[in-house]
Amino acid sequence: MFETKNENTWCPGCPNFMIEAAVKKVLENLTKSNYKKEDFAMVTDIGCNSKIYDYLDISGFYGLHGRAIPTAFGVKVGNPKLQVLCFSGDGGAFSEGLSHFIHACRSNINMTLLVHNNQVFSLTTGQATATTEKGFVERTHPFGVQEKALNPVVLALEAGASFVSRVSALDPKQLIFVIGEAIKHSGFSFVEIIQPCKVYHDCSTFVRENSYQIKPMLFVKAVEEARKWDYAQAGKIPFGIFFKERRKTFEENYLVRG
Numbered sequence: 001m002f003e004t005k006n007e008n009t010w011c012p013g014c015p016n017f018m019i020e021a022a023v024k025k026v027l028e029n030l031t032k033s034n035y036k037k038e039d040f041a042m043v044t045d046i047g048c049n050s051k052i053y054d055y056l057d058i059s060g061f062y063g064l065h066g067r068a069i070p071t072a073f074g075v076k077v078g079n080p081k082l083q084v085l086c087f088s089g090d091g092g093a094f095s096e097g098l099s100h101f102i103h104a105c106r107s108n109i110n111m112t113l114l115v116h117n118n119q120v121f122s123l124t125t126g127q128a129t130a131t132t133e134k135g136f137v138e139r140t141h142p143f144g145v146q147e148k149a150l151n152p153v154v155l156a157l158e159a160g161a162s163f164v165s166r167v168s169a170l171d172p173k174q175l176i177f178v179i180g181e182a183i184k185h186s187g188f189s190f191v192e193i194i195q196p197c198k199v200y201h202d203c204s205t206f207v208r209e210n211s212y213q214i215k216p217m218l219f220v221k222a223v224e225e226a227r228k229w230d231y232a233q234a235g236k237i238p239f240g241i242f243f244k245e246r247r248k249t250f251e252e253n254y255l256v257r258g
């Protein structure tokens with residue numbers, strides 16, 4: 001139902017395939033309940049992640065690097081009835097477009113942001129982003145990244161996102177569950193997908209062997225939990241929904257007036 005005939009150019013074994021399959025499954029499930037195919041729209045950024053635009057048969061807009069979030073915001077404001085999915089990489093969302101991420105969280109606009117976080121700019125061959133771990137060596141950082149990695153889960157919580165989650169691209173069951181919950185959530189939902197890049201940042205083994213599951217918790221606990229992993233290839237990664245609450249959305253605050 002959501003298949004396209006376009007040639008897929010992801011590397012063999014890229015976990016982006018798992019994300020694509022999960023998103024299609026979620027949309028199929030939703031169309032069996034209250035949603036129609038025409039209710040969904042996507043805006044993608046630029047990068048390996050954003051090639052999903054070619055593989056997912058829903059209306060959409062292929063955006064500019066770092067600018068998918070404000071474009072998706074505009075699509076939602078233009079037609080608030082749409083369920084807008086916004087796809088980005090960590091380079092687009094947390095390096096080039098970071099301010100958009102913060103303001104979308106603050107606004108609580110009812111849309112879903114899915115960030116394929118592979119901790120590098122993959123399409124341009126693996127340069128460090130804001131979520132690359134300290135010490136990571138690549139051509140633009142021959143002596144290793146010196147900055148502390150940004151933690152977008154903590155940032156989303158502090159900035160006011162009303163649904164904040166992290167999932168592993170290697171866990172199809174959890175992907176389907178959390179993405180489904182995120183889309184059904186009324187308000188800004190953020191799904192950080194840890195997506196090991198097979199070529200430039202292959203942390204698959206670390207992610208598989210060092211994770212644990214969490215359930216939604218109170219705000220202060222959620223921030224505490226989110227701080228437990230600092231994006232290094234060490235420690236244990238919490239996966240699941242950190243926090244969700246029903247709060248007035250951007251649309252309810254500004255667009256629906258009697």
Ligand SMILES: Cc1ncc(C[n+]2csc(CCOP(=O)(O)OP(=O)(O)O)c2C)c(N)n1
Nearest residue numbers: 047048049065089090091092120121122123
């Ligand atoms: C404004 C702008 N800056 C830079 C680029 C070059 N560029 C294209 S893809 C890309 C990397 C994308 O990395 P990320 O957003 O992390 O996505 P990934 O490829 O890892 O999925 C860059 C820097 C661009 N196309 N436009």
Ligand code: SF4
Nearest residue numbers: 010011014048197198
């Ligand atoms: S470069 Fe990395 S993220 Fe891009 S398609 Fe290949 S494995 Fe996937």
